[in-house]
Amino acid sequence: MTAPVKGPASYFPSIEKKYGRPIADWKALIRTSPLTRHRELVDWLKSEHGLGHGHANALVAHTLAEDSGK
Numbered sequence: 001m002t003a004p005v006k007g008p009a010s011y012f013p014s015i016e017k018k019y020g021r022p023i024a025d026w027k028a029l030i031r032t033s034p035l036t037r038h039r040e041l042v043d044w045l046k047s048e049h050g051l052g053h054g055h056a057n058a059l060v061a062h063t064l065a066e067d068s069g070k
Contacts, residue, residue: 042060
């Protein structure tokens with residue numbers, strides 16, 4: 001039996017379903033953005049790509065943690 005997914009990644013299935021793009025696409029978009037701060041990236045995803053706050057926050061948190069090796 002596998003443990004349930006927790007943290008930001010728990011949002012990924014609903015993000016893919018709601019916005020129709022794979023998580024890898026969203027992460028690539030975040031990584032190629034000239035913005036680097038968490039809040040700036042969240043606000044950008046919300047305003048430019050129509051994501052809700054929770055979904056944008058989960059994507060940014062997971063991507064930045066992955067990139068910092070945490």
